[in-house]
Amino acid sequence: MYWKQGESAMTASENTTNATPQPPHYLDAHALVRPGKVALICGERSFTYAGLNARARRVANALSSLGVKAGDRVAVMAYNSIELLEIVGGLSKLSAIAVLLNYRLREHEVAYIINDCQAKVAIAGPELVGIVDQARAGVQGEVVYIAIEKNVGVGPSPTHLDWQRYEDLLANASEDVPVGESGLGSSMSYTSGTTGKPKGAYRPRAVPVDNIIRLVQAFELVQSDVHLLAGPYYHSAPRFFVSLHLLMGATLVIQPKYDPVEALQLIERHKVTTTFMAPTLLQRLCDVPEVVFSRYDTSSLRSIILGGAPCPHVLKVRAIERFGECLWEFYGATETGIVTLLRPEDQLRKPGSCGNVAPGQEIRLLDPAGNEVPDGVPGEMWSRNAWLAEYYRKPEATASNTRDGFFSVGDIAYRDAEGYYYICDRKIDMVISGGVNIYPAEIEAVLAAHPAVVDVAVIGVPDELWGESVKALVELRPGANATAGELLAFCGERLADYKRPRSIDIVDELPRSPAGKLLKALIREPYWKGVGRRI
Numbered sequence: 001m002y003w004k005q006g007e008s009a010m011t012a013s014e015n016t017t018n019a020t021p022q023p024p025h026y027l028d029a030h031a032l033v034r035p036g037k038v039a040l041i042c043g044e045r046s047f048t049y050a051g052l053n054a055r056a057r058r059v060a061n062a063l064s065s066l067g068v069k070a071g072d073r074v075a076v077m078a079y080n081s082i083e084l085l086e087i088v089g090g091l092s093k094l095s096a097i098a099v100l101l102n103y104r105l106r107e108h109e110v111a112y113i114i115n116d117c118q119a120k121v122a123i124a125g126p127e128l129v130g131i132v133d134q135a136r137a138g139v140q141g142e143v144v145y146i147a148i149e150k151n152v153g154v155g156p157s158p159t160h161l162d163w164q165r166y167e168d169l170l171a172n173a174s175e176d177v178p179v180g181e182s183g184l185g186s187s188m189s190y191t192s193g194t195t196g197k198p199k200g201a202y203r204p205r206a207v208p209v210d211n212i213i214r215l216v217q218a219f220e221l222v223q224s225d226v227h228l229l230a231g232p233y234y235h236s237a238p239r240f241f242v243s244l245h246l247l248m249g250a251t252l253v254i255q256p257k258y259d260p261v262e263a264l265q266l267i268e269r270h271k272v273t274t275t276f277m278a279p280t281l282l283q284r285l286c287d288v289p290e291v292v293f294s295r296y297d298t299s300s301l302r303s304i305i306l307g308g309a310p311c312p313h314v315l316k317v318r319a320i321e322r323f324g325e326c327l328w329e330f331y332g333a334t335e336t337g338i339v340t341l342l343r344p345e346d347q348l349r350k351p352g353s354c355g356n357v358a359p360g361q362e363i364r365l366l367d368p369a370g371n372e373v374p375d376g377v378p379g380e381m382w383s384r385n386a387w388l389a390e391y392y393r394k395p396e397a398t399a400s401n402t403r404d405g406f407f408s409v410g411d412i413a414y415r416d417a418e419g420y421y422y423i424c425d426r427k428i429d430m431v432i433s434g435g436v437n438i439y440p441a442e443i444e445a446v447l448a449a450h451p452a453v454v455d456v457a458v459i460g461v462p463d464e465l466w467g468e469s470v471k472a473l474v475e476l477r478p479g480a481n482a483t484a485g486e487l488l489a490f491c492g493e494r495l496a497d498y499k500r501p502r503s504i505d506i507v508d509e510l511p512r513s514p515a516g517k518l519l520k521a522l523i524r525e526p527y528w529k530g531v532g533r534r535i
Contacts (some may be wrong), residue, residue, distance in 0.1 A: 025093055027053040028177075030249045039246065041270060042082045042254040049249065052086060055170065059090025060178035062169040066121060066144050070095035073117040073188065077101040077110065077132055078125030079256045080233050083148050083166065085242070087123060088187065093178050097202060098187040100234035102436075103128055104496045109198075111138030113190050117200050117392060119143055129163065188392060189236045189334045191437055200392035201334045207387040214359035216244055218341060219305065219328060221274065225250040226300075228266055228275040230258050235435065236334040237307045241276040260284040264296040271300040278308040278435030279315060280466055286318045293322065302326050307338075308435025309467045310423065313351045320347065329354060331423060333409045335389040335401070339363065339381075340421050353420040354413075360385050363421070364406055365413060373414075378424055381413045382406035429520055431460030433468050438499050440470075446494045447472055450487060452480035455510045457518050458501065461527040472501040473523060475510050482506075 024032075027049065030039070035050035047055070068074060074091055076098055078084045091098045099117045101110060103125075110132060114122055122139075123146045124132040132145065147163040186206070190198040227245040229252055231238040245252055253270045255263060258281055266272060277285070282304065304319065306329040319327055329342040331354035340363070342355030357363050364372055365379030373379035384406040391397040401407055410427035431438040440458035447456040455475035460468035472491075476482060484504040491500045511519040 026247050027056055027089055027093075034249055037249065038251050040082050040085055040252050040254060042080075042256065045082060047082060047086075052089065054175045055086040056089035056093060057175045057178060058170040058173040059087055060093040061176065062173035063090065063096070063121060064094060064178060065169075065173065068094060068096050068120055071097065073097045073099050073119045075099045075101055075114050075117065075119040075122040076124075077103055077105075077128045078123070078148060079103060079127065080229055080254050081125065081148075081256060082254065083125070084233055085246075085252070085254070090178075092186075099200065100187060100189065100239070102190075102234050102496070103232070104498050105131075106494075106496050107131055107134040108138055109496060110135035113198060113200075114139050114143060115141075116190075116198070117188060121146060123148065123166070133163075187236075187239065189234075189239075191334045197442075199394055199397055201389040202392055203387050203389050205387055207337070208360070211360040211386065212244070212247065215338065216248060218359050219244075219303065221245065221248060221250070221303075223248045223250055225273045226253060226270055227251070228253045228255065228263065228270075228272045230255050230263055230275055230277055230281055231308075231435070235278075235308065237278070237332075237435070238276050240337070241274075241305060245274070258284075260288050261292060264288065264293065264298065267298050267301055268296045273300055274303040274305065275301070276305045276307065279306055279311040280309070280434035282306065282311070282319055283315055283465055286315065286322060298323060303328060305330070307332065309432045310354070312467075316347050330358065331355065331421070332358075335409065336383050336407050337361075337385060337387060339383045342420075346420070350420050353416075353422050355421065356419045357421075362406070365415060366403075370403070375415050375417055378412050378414045380408055380427055381411050381421070381423075382408045429459070431458075431468050431470055433460065433463070433470060433498065434466045436498055438470060443470065443472065443491065443495065443499055443501065446491055447474060447487060450482065450490050452476050452482035453487070454480075457510050457520065457523050459520060459524050459527070461524075462531050463502075469502040470500065471527070472504045473507050473510060474504055475507055 030037070030049040031053035035048060037049050038046050039049045039052045040047045063074065074096055076084065076087055088098045099113065099119060101113060114135065121144045122132055125148050129147045136145070145163045146166050146169065148166040186203055188200045188202040191201050221244060225245060227241065227250055229238060229242055233239055233242065242252060253266050253272060255266060263285060301323060304323060304326050306327060311329055316327055325344045325347070327344055327347045329347070330338045331340040332338040338358045339361050340355040341358045342350065342353055346353070346355070362384045364382045366382060367373050367379050382403060388407050401409070411423050412425040412427055413421050413423045415421050429440050431440060443458045444456050447453050453474055454477040457473045459471055461471045463469035474487060484506060487504050488501065511522050
């Protein structure tokens with residue numbers, strides 16, 4: 001049973017430390033109303049809402065037995081999987097915070113995040129136990145480590161014997177309603193900031209239910225939808241759309257790692273209706289040869305939601321030719337949520353636009369003096385809503401990005417007479433490659449540590465597949481003779497693969513102002529000349 005005998009749906013999920021009744025957790029509600037509906041599909045495995053709810057309860061009770069309580073952080077590093085979704089569901093039942101780690105991070109980067117978020121528990125998928133185990137040398141304090149097994153009954157390798165087994169913990173846990181369940185749990189995403197060090201962005205306030213409903217309506221989502229999780233779940237955008245669909249009681253098809261042909265197979269097999277994709281994933285989908293693409297029936301697909309990076313107009317045209325007018329695009333950030341929304345009917349009518357204001361958002365475009373700019377004039381974009389994120393344990397970073405309750409990530413935009421916004425530049429130096437934020441300061445620090453390097457600048461340059469790719473320009477010390485290949489290898493040993501420069505140019509001198517500031521705009525200029533959308 002999913003409610004204790006004699007309990008109502010309201011009291012079953014009531015926080016026992018608070019007399020105020022809480023609404024039921026969404027998984028409890030779906031398990032009660034539609035227990036047999038399929039919630040998750042991954043490969044040949046599937047879970048109903050009743051099954052997912054039972055597993056999430058076991059996760060919650062298992063973690064509770066390890067001391068995890070409301071507000072505690074649990075670091076999770078895993079590929080897209082049923083286990084990853086049930087872990088997040090279980091943590092939300094405890095009102096604990098899931099800190100989802102990019103599985104491409106290096107061990108010292110993993111250790112930094114575990115330390116910074118003060119995680120009580122770290123959970124690793126079967127392919128990632130090794131990297132997390134290596135990170136332990138740099139972790140401070142007591143952390144419980146849990147390994148998700150490849151197969152039930154097969155635990156971590158002998159070198160990881162002090163790890164706890166995920167399935168063993170769940171087997172010994174109860175399916176009863178977790179003590180203190182409230183369903184107000186959240187997640188924390190680590191995003192680069194002005195120092196180049198990752199910062200944990202989390203929402204201290206839940207997104208209001210009425211705004212969730214308005215977003216569901218804005219994207220025209222329905223309970224009968226079948227949503228394909230194609231991008232990495234650790235990224236805030238795929239995670240947000242997964243959450244919307246599960247809150248509605250829709251079905252989620254999980255792709256562990258993105259492959260465009262497999263995505264077509266899944267769309268046909270499961271009659272997928274919606275998916276979120278960064279433009280890079282859509283590019284790869286459109287690059288599937290027509291002779292292969294034509295084998296699959298994609299007629300069920302009515303919404304491809306784009307975000308994470310600007311989508312080139314030429315790619316939109318190609319996608320519409322293949323899938324019809326089903327493209328949606330939004331602009332936003334981990335810290336702000338969805339700020340603007342461009343609907344299918346506007347994709348070709350408003351080339352270069354990221355849409356008009358999304359439900360629940362307010363937008364201001366301000367000049368450097370803090371004055372609002374008129375239509376057609378670029379200004380820094382600031383947005384405000386009821387659920388803005390804060391940076392964990394970094395109030396000064398939160399304050400530096402906030403003005404009168406409005407938040408900015410430093411993008412420059414203008415608005416046309418119809419209220420549509422256009423991102424035209426970036427105030428900060430962040431590189432967005434394949435929808436992933438990469439901050440040059442970290443890469444510059446690595447290259448500056450090379451004994452042959454005297455000066456370095458890292459920029460984003462146009463890339464047909466990734467939107468932007470990382471490029472480094474290096475000035476060598478007098479008499480040094482390091483090659484670009486040597487410097488690339490040096491970065492490869494010290495940076496996650498997605499942060500590594502794709503190319504390095506050795507130059508005679510980098511331009512700096514009289515005050516010594518690198519003139520990044522001047523450095524970028526030759527690479528971006530003639531590019532329509534300059535971001």
